[in-house]
Amino acid sequence: MIGHILHINHVCKNFGGNVAVSDISFSVDEKQIFGLIGPNGAGKTTLFNCITGFYPVTSGTIIFDNKKINNLRPDQVCHLGMARTWQRVKPLGSLTVLENVMIGAFSVTNVTREAEEIAIEQLASVGLSDYAAKFAGSLPIGLKKKLELARVLATRPKMLLLDEICGGLNHTETDGILTIIREVRNKGATIVFIEHDMKAVTSICDSIVVLNSGEKLAEGRPEEITKNPEVIAAYLGGGQNAND
Amino acid sequence: MFFLQSLLSGILTGGVYALAGIGMSLVFGVMNISNFAHGDLMMLGMYLAYFAFTLLHIDPYLSLLLIIPTAFLFGFIIEKLFIHRIINHPHQNQILLTIGLGLIMSNSALLAFTSDPKILTTTYSSSAFHFFGGISLSVPLLLSFVITCGIIGVLFFFLSKSTTGLALWATSQNREAAQLMGINVAKMSAIAFGLGTALAATAGALIAPTYYIHPMAGHTFLLKAFTICVLGGLGSVIGAGVGGVIIGVVESMASTYLSSDWKDVVVFIIFLAVLLLRPQGLFGKKGEQ
Amino acid sequence: MKQSAIIVIIAAVAALLPLMTGENPYVLGVMISVLMMAALSSAWNILGGYAGQYSFGHAAYFGAGAYTTMILISTFNVNPLVSMAAGIIIACIIALITGSIVFRLRGHYFGLASIAVAEIVRLSVLNVDFSGGAQGILLSDLSLWGLDLNSKNPFYYGMLIVLVVTLGITLYLRRSKTGFYLQAIREDQDAAASLGINLSFYKNKALLISAALTSVLGSLYALYIRFIDTSAVLDLRLSIEIILTAIIGGVGTLWGPVLGAVLLVPLAEMLRSNVIGETLVKHGIVSETSGLGLFLKDNLAHAHVLVYGIITVLCILFLPKGILGLFRRTK
Numbered sequence: 001m002i003g004h005i006l007h008i009n010h011v012c013k014n015f016g017g018n019v020a021v022s023d024i025s026f027s028v029d030e031k032q033i034f035g036l037i038g039p040n041g042a043g044k045t046t047l048f049n050c051i052t053g054f055y056p057v058t059s060g061t062i063i064f065d066n067k068k069i070n071n072l073r074p075d076q077v078c079h080l081g082m083a084r085t086w087q088r089v090k091p092l093g094s095l096t097v098l099e100n101v102m103i104g105a106f107s108v109t110n111v112t113r114e115a116e117e118i119a120i121e122q123l124a125s126v127g128l129s130d131y132a133a134k135f136a137g138s139l140p141i142g143l144k145k146k147l148e149l150a151r152v153l154a155t156r157p158k159m160l161l162l163d164e165i166c167g168g169l170n171h172t173e174t175d176g177i178l179t180i181i182r183e184v185r186n187k188g189a190t191i192v193f194i195e196h197d198m199k200a201v202t203s204i205c206d207s208i209v210v211l212n213s214g215e216k217l218a219e220g221r222p223e224e225i226t227k228n229p230e231v232i233a234a235y236l237g238g239g240q241n242a243n244d
Numbered sequence: 245m246f247f248l249q250s251l252l253s254g255i256l257t258g259g260v261y262a263l264a265g266i267g268m269s270l271v272f273g274v275m276n277i278s279n280f281a282h283g284d285l286m287m288l289g290m291y292l293a294y295f296a297f298t299l300l301h302i303d304p305y306l307s308l309l310l311i312i313p314t315a316f317l318f319g320f321i322i323e324k325l326f327i328h329r330i331i332n333h334p335h336q337n338q339i340l341l342t343i344g345l346g347l348i349m350s351n352s353a354l355l356a357f358t359s360d361p362k363i364l365t366t367t368y369s370s371s372a373f374h375f376f377g378g379i380s381l382s383v384p385l386l387l388s389f390v391i392t393c394g395i396i397g398v399l400f401f402f403l404s405k406s407t408t409g410l411a412l413w414a415t416s417q418n419r420e421a422a423q424l425m426g427i428n429v430a431k432m433s434a435i436a437f438g439l440g441t442a443l444a445a446t447a448g449a450l451i452a453p454t455y456y457i458h459p460m461a462g463h464t465f466l467l468k469a470f471t472i473c474v475l476g477g478l479g480s481v482i483g484a485g486v487g488g489v490i491i492g493v494v495e496s497m498a499s500t501y502l503s504s505d506w507k508d509v510v511v512f513i514i515f516l517a518v519l520l521l522r523p524q525g526l527f528g529k530k531g532e533q
Numbered sequence: 534m535k536q537s538a539i540i541v542i543i544a545a546v547a548a549l550l551p552l553m554t555g556e557n558p559y560v561l562g563v564m565i566s567v568l569m570m571a572a573l574s575s576a577w578n579i580l581g582g583y584a585g586q587y588s589f590g591h592a593a594y595f596g597a598g599a600y601t602t603m604i605l606i607s608t609f610n611v612n613p614l615v616s617m618a619a620g621i622i623i624a625c626i627i628a629l630i631t632g633s634i635v636f637r638l639r640g641h642y643f644g645l646a647s648i649a650v651a652e653i654v655r656l657s658v659l660n661v662d663f664s665g666g667a668q669g670i671l672l673s674d675l676s677l678w679g680l681d682l683n684s685k686n687p688f689y690y691g692m693l694i695v696l697v698v699t700l701g702i703t704l705y706l707r708r709s710k711t712g713f714y715l716q717a718i719r720e721d722q723d724a725a726a727s728l729g730i731n732l733s734f735y736k737n738k739a740l741l742i743s744a745a746l747t748s749v750l751g752s753l754y755a756l757y758i759r760f761i762d763t764s765a766v767l768d769l770r771l772s773i774e775i776i777l778t779a780i781i782g783g784v785g786t787l788w789g790p791v792l793g794a795v796l797l798v799p800l801a802e803m804l805r806s807n808v809i810g811e812t813l814v815k816h817g818i819v820s821e822t823s824g825l826g827l828f829l830k831d832n833l834a835h836a837h838v839l840v841y842g843i844i845t846v847l848c849i850l851f852l853p854k855g856i857l858g859l860f861r862r863t864k
Contacts (some may be wrong), residue, residue, distance in 0.1 A: 103714070333853065343844070512649045
């Protein structure tokens, strides 16, 4: 039987008086590709920051791989096997592409040579080998996103949280990323990803949770979600183009 | 009685500190720059008051009418020549640039005026008001405090009522948004730095009659001004005002009950404690992490 | 060529230099200052250049080494090497306390807090009894295992050894996990944390290494000059000179701090000892009795800090990545 790998239990996050995430619960199955969608300001990234240890939750619990991870630091969360990418990419600009990926690889080895080998392999798997010696800061956005992916994959995660990994990419680039994500899942990782692009989400996800104004609006399979009138209303009412 | 005496003189000195702190906080708020030359600008204000008094025979408090516009212009030019070039640089470069400018100011003063401390003695320098119960307050400190209150009042009026003041405030809230709204943020930066310089020089001129004037005097005041800003919340003008008075009182209390040698240590410990416990300061909305 | 080979070659050349300059104590003194500043700046560079944590209070660790050594020797007559080890311990304790406070802060606050800690150390030393207060501490004759520590030569080699060790550590770190992690922290702290880097652990590690090396240099300096006071070893100006040296050469590069020291220290020494003014007078360019001549004679010695200020401003405006930065990767 495939078990749950991530449980979000009644998680709330307030900033001062503002409620950013309110009483959200859901579970993610192992080896799922799980989509977290919603209009801007729905609390998706905030929830990611809570899960990965960047924000302390106000209340509720987060259980990953049978461990409560609420009060862990980001690096501890990473060592448990959960890695994330950033909506606004964070390349380590004056390091090379290879060195960027090596930083990720150092979470599984202490030896520089081994880290380098892992990094070379990982770069090949996302098709960035040609750019290994370039400075990360100098890459165009599409390649920076790929670099982010290669870098977190080098930490050998059980679960991958991707924050708008396809944002700002064209169709070819998006397809390329989605192919990599499927491969990663087929190798046994679980993937949660935040996406704006409904098409990308419905084409790849096994299950979806929709957030709106910090609350859970709907949960289900992609075909159910796309037909859900509340979801449609939230996207249209929020002034969001579901396909942007 | 000691308590009341040191409380009162602490508040009076604190008023002048507040002025220096507000100047620094204004620059930080609008430009997001820690100005390490602030203390040296104060030192220049002290010398301006001194020379206005000895060469032109103008009363130090009256000379403010000369010092304020001169210092504003000086700050405005410094901003245009140096600071605006590094406004988007990393913090450490900004800090180093202002440190460099400070070193140039203090060491030019050292060459020009030598390291001998100067004393500005007015007819009322050592006179004091005596109150019931043996409390006495020095006349120059009292005068400084009154003038400080006046200047802070005018400044608040300017910041909250005038177009330029509101534009400054908008820039400090959100530089990008202010720019989108058509505010000339480059000009606002120059004005903010000019105002910061004018406030520093004013504070310097106001303490000149009660303090040794020497080229390295800025050092002590710089760290005090930072403590005041952090205490009040970097960028908060009201916070800096209150922070200044608090630091004045703490110093005065520490001198009375501990020893004047340790008063600066107490100030720095408070500084670290604030950074640790409440990095956004007493009046700051949110810490810059 | 491999960097480690370059270090060995340069160290060998430096080791032979005193033989070539003969017995000129002035030149040897300047060379000792160059080595010391190169080592200080390189030690700072581990934290400031690689981890991107600009400490504006490194004088605290230098002073910790200098004062611990001087107090232990003058009151308890301990072996200089033991006193040096004690200095390292004290510096590391200060570093741990500093680290636990300042590394929770970022941006402006970090720089300010590092200054505040250093000022607390300076003022405390100035105000306690056992440190000699404002008078400082003076040491008479000194020897170690028959080595005459009153001469300059041992200190030249002592400083050289610490510099080589510092460069070696830097080189080792740069190729190791720690070095990569420090650079990741410098580039983006959030990204670093999300990739499994324990920020405070690695920042503290860099600070401890840096502080320990700085403290050894403080001890050496104290034994070399045999007189210290707070203005010589704990002043904010020293902290700033250390940073400037690295900035001018190139922050975050192996050789930047060394280059900075080679350029800046002799310049400062020339100004301080008024070589320039004397040369101008000697060659008849400026008459000794003219107004300008008198002014130069009296004041140029004070001008070295002014020159530092001018260099800093020019460097930040026109050469923010330092001289080596010109030849290095751009973002």
